[in-house]
Amino acid sequence: MKLRMKCPNCGFWNRIEVNKLFIEQETSEPKVKAYIPMYEPLKTETCKKCKSIIAEPRELIRIVKKIASIKK
Ligand SMILES: [Zn+2]
Numbered sequence: 001m002k003l004r005m006k007c008p009n010c011g012f013w014n015r016i017e018v019n020k021l022f023i024e025q026e027t028s029e030p031k032v033k034a035y036i037p038m039y040e041p042l043k044t045e046t047c048k049k050c051k052s053i054i055a056e057p058r059e060l061i062r063i064v065k066k067i068a069s070i071k072k
Pocket of ligand 1: 007008009010011012047048049050051052
């Protein structure tokens, strides 16, 4: 899937290819687990405008408003 990600250096919005994953997380309730959606870049992505690296395959992206948005 495609993810729109804002370059932290220049603010340009880039489109990157990602896999969606769910990371299991413990909650205060022992029998309840939360799943947090995370996005794994398929390759190292650089900003099209300033060429700085914005995503790497081993660094999962957690969706935070203002930093990234999903392209539907
Ligand atoms: Zn940039």
